[in-house]
Amino acid sequence: MNNVDIEKLIADFPLIKKMVKLKEVNWFNPNITSLQEGLPYVGLDNNDIQDASDRLARFAPYMVKAFPETAATKGIIESEVVEISAMKSQLEQQYEVEIKGKLLLKKDSHLPISGSIKARGGIYEVLAHAEQLAIKAGVLELSDDYSKLLTEEFKCFFSQYSIAVGSTGNLGMSIGIMSAKLGFSVSVHMSADARQWKKEKLRAHGVNVVEYSEDYSVAVEQGRQEAESDPKCFFIDDENSQTLFLGYAVAGERLKQQFDDMHIVVDSDNPLFVYLPCGVGGGPGGVAFGLKVAFGDDVHCVFAEPTHSPCMLLGILTGLHDAIAVQDIGIDNITAADGLAVGRASGFVGRAMERLLDGFYTITDQRMYDLLWLLNKVEGIQLEPSALAGMLGPIVVANNGEYLNRIAVNNEKLVNATHLVWATGGGMVPTVEMEKYLSKASCKLFID
Numbered sequence: 001m002n003n004v005d006i007e008k009l010i011a012d013f014p015l016i017k018k019m020v021k022l023k024e025v026n027w028f029n030p031n032i033t034s035l036q037e038g039l040p041y042v043g044l045d046n047n048d049i050q051d052a053s054d055r056l057a058r059f060a061p062y063m064v065k066a067f068p069e070t071a072a073t074k075g076i077i078e079s080e081v082v083e084i085s086a087m088k089s090q091l092e093q094q095y096e097v098e099i100k101g102k103l104l105l106k107k108d109s110h111l112p113i114s115g116s117i118k119a120r121g122g123i124y125e126v127l128a129h130a131e132q133l134a135i136k137a138g139v140l141e142l143s144d145d146y147s148k149l150l151t152e153e154f155k156c157f158f159s160q161y162s163i164a165v166g167s168t169g170n171l172g173m174s175i176g177i178m179s180a181k182l183g184f185s186v187s188v189h190m191s192a193d194a195r196q197w198k199k200e201k202l203r204a205h206g207v208n209v210v211e212y213s214e215d216y217s218v219a220v221e222q223g224r225q226e227a228e229s230d231p232k233c234f235f236i237d238d239e240n241s242q243t244l245f246l247g248y249a250v251a252g253e254r255l256k257q258q259f260d261d262m263h264i265v266v267d268s269d270n271p272l273f274v275y276l277p278c279g280v281g282g283g284p285g286g287v288a289f290g291l292k293v294a295f296g297d298d299v300h301c302v303f304a305e306p307t308h309s310p311c312m313l314l315g316i317l318t319g320l321h322d323a324i325a326v327q328d329i330g331i332d333n334i335t336a337a338d339g340l341a342v343g344r345a346s347g348f349v350g351r352a353m354e355r356l357l358d359g360f361y362t363i364t365d366q367r368m369y370d371l372l373w374l375l376n377k378v379e380g381i382q383l384e385p386s387a388l389a390g391m392l393g394p395i396v397v398a399n400n401g402e403y404l405n406r407i408a409v410n411n412e413k414l415v416n417a418t419h420l421v422w423a424t425g426g427g428m429v430p431t432v433e434m435e436k437y438l439s440k441a442s443c444k445l446f447i448d
């Protein structure tokens with residue numbers, strides 16, 4: 001959409017006026033439906049998630065050997081859930097609002113191999129592609145012990161093929177490291193926001209890193225073009241891939257199991273609120289889909305985006321999805337939250353999930369830095385800026401009585417609520433980079 005009539009858009013959606021001014025906004029979705037009504041629009045169901053889950057189980061013996069850091073979880077890439085009650089009291093004091101219920105953190109930031117949520121979808125799609133190639137060539141059967149994929153024969157087999165992807169950093173890390181390990185020739189097309197250390201790490205793994213001075217959409221487009229000209233090259237399409245989406249969705253049943261182990265109940269008297277940082281949408285969209293299938297209507301998913309990159313909110317609010325970019329309304333898509341620096345949302349995810357998401361809010365870079373500093377100070381947990389976008393969620397919800405009323409969550413239920421902030425990345429940030437992030441905080445005076 002090129003010549004966007006901003007005046008008309010603002011008349012139809014007054015919220016856009018605040019978004020253009022880069023104000024923090026929130027929008028709780030009046031068009032939300034039950035899971036039953038919304039699920040058909042996704043076009044995928046629990047069988048598809050089970051299929052992905054089974055595939056990851058087949059690869060587990062391979063993963064244990066290829067990445068010994070996954071041995072503790074028997075070759076399954078999964079993260080811990082921890083309670084962050086000190087952070088909860090700090091948030092309550094600073095924002096002068098009570099957060100009723102428990103505050104938990106899902107540490108995808110510390111997932112093995114690539115230290116971000118992309119270790120779910122990105123790695124899954126590479127494995128699915130590798131399996132498909134090997135089965136088609138008659139060198140692998142579903143019942144085999146997949147650790148045989150570690151042999152030189154298989155590395156040689158996969159080296160005939162290549163993989164390409166466009167990324168702001170973390171997806172490239174997951175796909176690059178996984179593809180190179182299997183033996184694929186892999187190119188990662190990195191947008192201008194991508195951190196230097198991520199590029200260096202990938203090069204050290206033998207990945208071909210192509211750098212752009214433009215943003216994510218350009219990097220993706222270049223990757224797509226490279227793949228089109230080469231029939232042996234597979235392009236991983238972060239904007240449209242159902243495979244990536246399903247890799248993320250497996251998180252739902254896994255979280256349910258973790259909650260069972262922790263004796264955390266989710267039902268209509270014990271609601272679950274989950275706060276997910278959103279870039280193009282595949283990660284949070286896939287996770288939200290998995291959560292809805294696992295927990296039904298008692299899980300409420302809220303997406304968080306930078307004030308400079310509110311692409312999913314813009315797409316769903318206007319119903320224009322991928323036909324509009326934040327740049328069309330004069331927003332620059334420049335943010336320190338590099339994992340979220342996406343100007344145009346996935347049309348597939350927006351259309352699939354718009355009925356199943358409770359709400360959206362935006363957050364400034366400065367607030368992400370402040371929350372980053374605070375979490376480190378009171379919990380000793382270090383994340384990258386993007387991963388803090390979700391941390392404001394419990395405050396946004398606590399302050400929105402109208403929304404809570406509409407979804408019939410009264411005080412009695414709210415005291416039993418679980419608030420889960422999805423920490424999407426940061427576990428592999430080098431110390432010097434982390435020091436730079438910490439130095440940007442402005443809130444130090446609050447608790448010293």
Ligand SMILES: *Cc1c(COP(=O)(O)O)cnc(C)c1O
Nearest residue numbers: 170279280281282283339424425
């Ligand atoms: C990629 C990413 C996200 C968002 O995932 P999308 O699939 O782009 O929406 C959030 N946080 C971090 C750290 C990421 O790398």
